Amino acid sequence: MSKGLANYGDRGFSLFLRKAFIKGAGFTDSALERPVIGITNTGSAYNPCHGNAPQLIEAVKRGIMLAGGLPMDFPTISIHESFSNPTSMYLRNLMSMDTEELLRAQPMDAVVLIGGCDKTVPAQLMGAASAGLPAVQLITGSMLTGSHRSERVGACTDCRRYWGKFRAEEIDAEEIADVNSQLVASVGTCSVMGTASTMACIAEALGMTVPGGASPPAVTADRIRVAERSGALAVEIARKRLTIDKILTEKAFENAMRVLLAIGGSTNGIVHLTAIAGRMGFEMDLKALDRMGRDTPVLLDLKPSGQHYMEDFHHAGGMATLLRELKPLLHLDAMTVTGRTLGEEIEAAGPGFKQDVVRTAKNPIYPQGGIAVLQGNLAPGGAIIKQSAAHPKLMEHEGRAVVFENLEDMANRIDSPDLDVTADDILVLKHIGPKGATMPEAGYMPIPKKLATAGVKDIVRISDGRMSGTAFGTIVLHVTPESAIGGPLAYVQNGDRIRLSVEKRELALLVSDEELAKRRAAKPVVIPTAQRGYRRLFLESVTQADKGVDFDFLMPPMTGKVPKAK
Known part of the structure; x- marks a missing residue:
C-alpha cells in the first residue's frame, strides 16, 4: 500500500492519508499488509464479449485471498469490435495508455488483466509491458455455438x-x-479463430496465462476455475517479483509467432504482436517471420481455415495439444508466468489423447503457416495475406484494378449494376490505413453484387486496411506505406495491371516508375490531420502497420529483432 504515493511534500502524511481513506472502505491493517493484486475490470454493457466479467472478477478475488493476497479491482476502458466508432484499432492505444497509467498510479504488487474482445488483450499486454509489473493475462473466453x-x-x-x-x-x-438470433449463443468472444481467439492462444504461447487459459468457453466452469488459478498465481509472482520482462523475451515472441502461423490465426495478430514486442524494445522482422512460416504448417482445424469452433479446441485439449505437436519448432526453455518453462508445462499437461481438431505435422490443414508476407513495388514496406483462408486458384493471379478511393466511394458503387468489374479483376480500396481511416476491418470488401448474384464467391482484394480474423478470401492487407501518406497504393488507377504471386511472395503494380512519378507530381497526397483531442494525438503519432500501429512516443529504443528464424 506504500507504493506510488501521491506527493504532498511529506511521505509519511501521504501514506497516513491513503490508509485513512482505504480504511473508510472497511479494510483492516492486517488486510492492508498483504500483497496487493490489482484486477482490471473491463466489463461494460456495450461489451457482450466481456459479459462474464463479474463472475471472473469474483473468482480471481477468491484465488487471491486463498493465496494470501488482497484483491483490488478497478475499471479501465472496455473495447468491443462492433461498438467502436470509428474503429476498435483507434481505441486500442488509448486502452493501452489507460492500463499502463493506472498500473503505475495505483499501488499493486501484481495485476490480473481481464480481456477478451479483439483489441483488449493486446492493449493490456502493451500497457503491462510498459508498466513492468508482474502480470497474469486472464481471457474472458469464447461464446458457445x-x-x-x-x-x-x-x-x-x-x-x-x-x-x-x-x-x-x-x-x-x-x-x-x-x-x-442464433449466431451468438452466449456471452463471450467469437467462437472461431478470429482475432480474440488468436490473441488468447498467443497470450498462452507467450507464457502470460495459466496453462490451459486460452480455450475454455466464457460460460463454463473451466473458465471460472482458470480465473481462480489466475488470482492465486498473481500472488505467487508478486512474492517472487516475476516481472513481465522476464516472460516477454525474444524466445517468447518467436514461440508466439509459431503459434500464430500454426493456428491459422488472424492477420490482426501480426499487428498486435508487433506492438507488444515494440513495447519491449523488439522490432518485428516480417521477412524472418515469412521464412518461419514456410516450415510451420497450419495444424488447427478451426474456422475460417478449417471447420471446428473454439469449444471443440478446448475439448481436444486446448493449447497443450497444439504445443505438443509444435515442440520441435518451439523454444522450450522460454519462461512462463508460472515460473516454469514452456517445455515443463507441456510435459506437465501429459501425453494427450485421440482427437480430430489438432492435426499432426504429417497431416496439416495447410502445408505452410496461415499468413504469408508479400513485398513488391506496390508494398515496399510489406503486405500480408491469410493464405490458409484464400482460394488456391487466386493466389497466383494477374488482373485489372478496379479502384475505390475510400470507404464512401466503395459504399456508393460496390453494388451498382454499372460497376465495370469481372471475377478476374482485382478490387483495390485506398485510404483505410492507420492515418487514412484509423485502420478499419474493411479490407474484407464485399463481392460486388453483380458478381455475387452470378455465383462468384471470391475475388482478389487489396487494401492498406485490416480484416477480421473471422473473415476469409483472397485478401491482401496492411499494404505499407499506406495510401494516405503517399504510398504507391495511392496512385493505382482503374485499369492498371496488378500481379499477385503468393508463391513468390510478390505484390506488383505493373506500371513503370516514371509513370508513378508523374502521378505523384500531378496529385500530391495531403496527410490527414485533426484539430483536437485523441484523434489529433492518433494522427500525429501513429505508426504504420509494420511497426504495430502503436504511438511512436510509447515505444522504447529497439534493442533487437524478432523472430530470428534463419
Missing part, C-alpha cells in the same frame, strides 16, 4: 457466410433475421 435450422453456427465466420448468401439473394430477409 448456436444452431440455425439444424446447422451449427457461430460468430463471426458464419455471420459473413450468411450475409454473403443474403447479398447474393440465395436466402431471403426472413432467414437472415432468423440466423441473426
Whole structure:
C-alpha cells in the first residue's frame, strides 16, 4: 500500500492519508499488509464479449485471498469490435495508455488483466509491458455455438457466410433475421479463430496465462476455475517479483509467432504482436517471420481455415495439444508466468489423447503457416495475406484494378449494376490505413453484387486496411506505406495491371516508375490531420502497420529483432 504515493511534500502524511481513506472502505491493517493484486475490470454493457466479467472478477478475488493476497479491482476502458466508432484499432492505444497509467498510479504488487474482445488483450499486454509489473493475462473466453435450422453456427465466420448468401439473394430477409438470433449463443468472444481467439492462444504461447487459459468457453466452469488459478498465481509472482520482462523475451515472441502461423490465426495478430514486442524494445522482422512460416504448417482445424469452433479446441485439449505437436519448432526453455518453462508445462499437461481438431505435422490443414508476407513495388514496406483462408486458384493471379478511393466511394458503387468489374479483376480500396481511416476491418470488401448474384464467391482484394480474423478470401492487407501518406497504393488507377504471386511472395503494380512519378507530381497526397483531442494525438503519432500501429512516443529504443528464424 506504500507504493506510488501521491506527493504532498511529506511521505509519511501521504501514506497516513491513503490508509485513512482505504480504511473508510472497511479494510483492516492486517488486510492492508498483504500483497496487493490489482484486477482490471473491463466489463461494460456495450461489451457482450466481456459479459462474464463479474463472475471472473469474483473468482480471481477468491484465488487471491486463498493465496494470501488482497484483491483490488478497478475499471479501465472496455473495447468491443462492433461498438467502436470509428474503429476498435483507434481505441486500442488509448486502452493501452489507460492500463499502463493506472498500473503505475495505483499501488499493486501484481495485476490480473481481464480481456477478451479483439483489441483488449493486446492493449493490456502493451500497457503491462510498459508498466513492468508482474502480470497474469486472464481471457474472458469464447461464446458457445448456436444452431440455425439444424446447422451449427457461430460468430463471426458464419455471420459473413450468411450475409454473403443474403447479398447474393440465395436466402431471403426472413432467414437472415432468423440466423441473426442464433449466431451468438452466449456471452463471450467469437467462437472461431478470429482475432480474440488468436490473441488468447498467443497470450498462452507467450507464457502470460495459466496453462490451459486460452480455450475454455466464457460460460463454463473451466473458465471460472482458470480465473481462480489466475488470482492465486498473481500472488505467487508478486512474492517472487516475476516481472513481465522476464516472460516477454525474444524466445517468447518467436514461440508466439509459431503459434500464430500454426493456428491459422488472424492477420490482426501480426499487428498486435508487433506492438507488444515494440513495447519491449523488439522490432518485428516480417521477412524472418515469412521464412518461419514456410516450415510451420497450419495444424488447427478451426474456422475460417478449417471447420471446428473454439469449444471443440478446448475439448481436444486446448493449447497443450497444439504445443505438443509444435515442440520441435518451439523454444522450450522460454519462461512462463508460472515460473516454469514452456517445455515443463507441456510435459506437465501429459501425453494427450485421440482427437480430430489438432492435426499432426504429417497431416496439416495447410502445408505452410496461415499468413504469408508479400513485398513488391506496390508494398515496399510489406503486405500480408491469410493464405490458409484464400482460394488456391487466386493466389497466383494477374488482373485489372478496379479502384475505390475510400470507404464512401466503395459504399456508393460496390453494388451498382454499372460497376465495370469481372471475377478476374482485382478490387483495390485506398485510404483505410492507420492515418487514412484509423485502420478499419474493411479490407474484407464485399463481392460486388453483380458478381455475387452470378455465383462468384471470391475475388482478389487489396487494401492498406485490416480484416477480421473471422473473415476469409483472397485478401491482401496492411499494404505499407499506406495510401494516405503517399504510398504507391495511392496512385493505382482503374485499369492498371496488378500481379499477385503468393508463391513468390510478390505484390506488383505493373506500371513503370516514371509513370508513378508523374502521378505523384500531378496529385500530391495531403496527410490527414485533426484539430483536437485523441484523434489529433492518433494522427500525429501513429505508426504504420509494420511497426504495430502503436504511438511512436510509447515505444522504447529497439534493442533487437524478432523472430530470428534463419
